[in-house]
Amino acid sequence: MSADIHMEIAIKAAPKRIYDVLLNGEKFSAFTKGLPAEIDAREGGAFSCFGGHILGRTVELKRGQRIVQAWRSKTWAEGLYSIVRFELTRSGSGTTLVMDHSGVPEAELEHLTGGWTKMYWDPLKAHLA
Numbered sequence: 001m002s003a004d005i006h007m008e009i010a011i012k013a014a015p016k017r018i019y020d021v022l023l024n025g026e027k028f029s030a031f032t033k034g035l036p037a038e039i040d041a042r043e044g045g046a047f048s049c050f051g052g053h054i055l056g057r058t059v060e061l062k063r064g065q066r067i068v069q070a071w072r073s074k075t076w077a078e079g080l081y082s083i084v085r086f087e088l089t090r091s092g093s094g095t096t097l098v099m100d101h102s103g104v105p106e107a108e109l110e111h112l113t114g115g116w117t118k119m120y121w122d123p124l125k126a127h128l129a
Helices: 015-022 025-031 106-128
Strands: 002-011 046-049 054-062 066-073 082-091 094-105
Touching: 002 106, 015 025, 015 082, 015 094, 015 106, 025 106, 094 106
Parallel strands: none
Antiparallel strands: 002 094, 046 054, 054 066, 066 082, 082 094
16 A cells, blocks of 8 residues: 655745755755765656665656656665655745655655655755755
8 A cells, every 4th residue: 555745845945946956966965964865867867865765766857847756765675666746836035845755655654754854854944044
């Protein structure tokens, strides 16, 4: 069984800046306090974040607006992927980031819901402030 996570996050930065941070290994590593990240910022490109704990491929890109990734934890069963979709929309002087994570194994739902805030949104907001 799988579940979905939906989050809407207000970030005080332009959509393009957030897009660039999420797709650049060096910038991603900087906002995660140095945790290694390798990101091929092309459709079909592979990525590895948090020192290889999160792995996947970028499925779709719309410059400065959308990132869609096939996303998995290295602890999941081989071949098991979920889909993460980031939609970035300008909102005043900042951005509303809508994240939809579908196909999450139900056993991982609580952990990942908290993890998105703790590992992504809080440090990203602090980094871009």
